[in-house]
Amino acid sequence: MLRPFGLGLLVLMLTLSADQLSKYWILYGLDLPARGSVQVLPFLNFTMVWNRAVTFGMFGWLGDAGRLVFSVVALAVACLLVVWMYRTPSKLTAMCVGAVAGGAIGNVIDRARYGAVVDFLHAHAFGWSWYVFNIADSAIVCAVCVLLLQNCLSGGRQAAPD
Secondary structure (H helix, E strand, O other): OOOHHHHHHHHHHHHHHHHHHHHHHHHHHOOHHHHOEEEEEOOEEEEEEEEOOOHHHOOHHHOHHHHHHHHHHHHHHHHHHHHHHHHOOOHHHHHHHHHHHHHHHHHHHHHHHHOOEEEEEEEEEOOEEOOOEOHHHHHHHHHHHHHHHHHHHOOOOOOOOO
């Protein structure tokens, strides 16, 4: 049976792999940059967006300098997350932290390779439209939500080993 750190590393690698493989397929298999947008389901499109900023386009005014700033910050955070993952006795915490670190590293790889993050998932329904995101973003958001829920349910105490 894997210990918390091993599970965290496994989730990190699975998240990173799923993110990078999906982006490779979007760019080179589906050729989404040439197609722009493809309806997948009535509420989901693959829509090509090159995100040169961070969440919701924040700090886009930094231009090319932002690419370096965002990458350095994300890598520093990923390193701190790996330390947290190593120290936690909780398997759930380690897995969530691994997902966040894997997602952050996936987006850093995009910035290094393409100069921007590859976003392509576009959820919409009944006139409502969410921002365009990717697997890394999904992993980060879902993992943070689970960490917050875990913290609320534990009353803010250190999570017990599971």
